Amino acid sequence: MERTSFANIPCSLARSLEAIGDWWSPLILRDLFLGVRRFGELVEDLGISRNLLTRRLVALEEAGIVRREPYETRPPRYEYALTEAGLELVPILVALTAWGDRWKAPRKGAPIEFVHTDCGHRLRPRIVCADCSGEISHDNLRPMPGPGARAARGTKVIARKLAGTAGL
Amino acid sequence: MERTSFANIPCSLARSLEAIGDWWSPLILRDLFLGVRRFGELVEDLGISRNLLTRRLVALEEAGIVRREPYETRPPRYEYALTEAGLELVPILVALTAWGDRWKAPRKGAPIEFVHTDCGHRLRPRIVCADCSGEISHDNLRPMPGPGARAARGTKVIARKLAGTAGL
DNA sequence: TAGTATGAGTTCAATGATTGAACCAGAGGC
DNA sequence: GCCTCTGGTTCAATCATTGAACTCATACTA
Numbered sequence A, B: 001m002e003r004t005s006f007a008n009i010p011c012s013l014a015r016s017l018e019a020i021g022d023w024w025s026p027l028i029l030r031d032l033f034l035g036v037r038r039f040g041e042l043v044e045d046l047g048i049s050r051n052l053l054t055r056r057l058v059a060l061e062e063a064g065i066v067r068r069e070p071y072e073t074r075p076p077r078y079e080y081a082l083t084e085a086g087l088e089l090v091p092i093l094v095a096l097t098a099w100g101d102r103w104k105a106p107r108k109g110a111p112i113e114f115v116h117t118d119c120g121h122r123l124r125p126r127i128v129c130a131d132c133s134g135e136i137s138h139d140n141l142r143p144m145p146g147p148g149a150r151a152a153r154g155t156k157v158i159a160r161k162l163a164g165t166a167g168l
Numbered sequence C: 001t002a003g004t005a006t007g008a009g010t011t012c013a014a015t016g017a018t019t020g021a022a023c024c025a026g027a028g029g030c
Numbered sequence D: 001g002c003c004t005c006t007g008g009t010t011c012a013a014t015c016a017t018t019g020a021a022c023t024c025a026t027a028c029t030a
Helices: A012-020 A025-033 A039-046 A050-062 A090-103 A156-165 B012-020 B025-033 B039-046 B050-062 B090-103 B156-165
Strands: A066-072 A077-082 A112-116 A125-129 A141-145 B066-072 B077-082 B112-116 B125-129 B141-145
Touching (some): A012 B025, A025 A039, A025 A050, A025 A077, A025 A090, A025 B012, A039 A050, A039 B156, A090 A125, A090 B012, A090 B125, A156 B039, B012 B025, B025 B039, B025 B066, B025 B090, B039 B077, B090 B125, B141 B156
Antiparallel strands (some): A066 A077, A112 B141, A125 B125, A141 B112
């Protein structure tokens, strides 16, 4: 009774979650982005169990999201950095942070804010369409069967719905 | 030895993850958005255990992300819908799906694509700054201590780093 | 009237995952 | 030699997930 793997669900969201969908990985990535790169620092900052951190870092490295780099050879010491794939997750984590600011704000306000250095403003992220620059929301998206569409675990009911209605 | 809760970490990302950071919730939200709204449909589509789905739906409802609505009274039958907070997660999930398309694409291509109905193009999401409309990436963000900044679990090391360097 | 179907859950034993504490190992400093 | 620093590993206890079986209320059917 292993935890259900999402790796074989033909959905890119499921595959993303397979890589970073566990309880700790997003916070590990946040810390790596913010400059907390060493094993002991991550343990201290997150309060994560050491063996679990080991497993997560190995998994993130295998997923191509994190890179293990020696910063000292005698004795061998390593630190962790985001790969290109990992760096591309940063805006998404920032967007999720903004959602938390809006809907789950701590009493005393956000402990960390971001400044968009290109314009100097405090960051308010927006998710937009690359083609028209219009904002994306739940009511201007139409799901469609893609090139890999077929009925399989994780999309059985969805596939029927998409086939039946040609979009919501 | 309960699973570590993120609720008391003064970080909005942690608070977001407290609500939707578990293994199944993002997929449940995806299905609700795509029109899979009933208990049995969710079980069939996701292959999730029924008792776990019950717990997740209760937790999502308590977090204000999902709403339970009767669609029939005799016998009582319910379906689930996204609240406003839940709907605002949709673009983030879509962005995460796009990341999966780019870095973890299944062999046969994405089974689901989205069309931005405002412009008719196949969706390529971008995360931008609301002020200058410039794209956000790892190298044009500067983290800063926010109004709620203080040393506490989950940000101890980060707080030191931010205080010391005034940003990366 | 009895039997079956439907939908939304609940209960439960088995097994995997997480936790926290203790331990290990290489190197440098005193 | 002994202590410290850093980056782990090992282990027992406990928690979470899984999958199957079961409940409950009502409707449908013969």
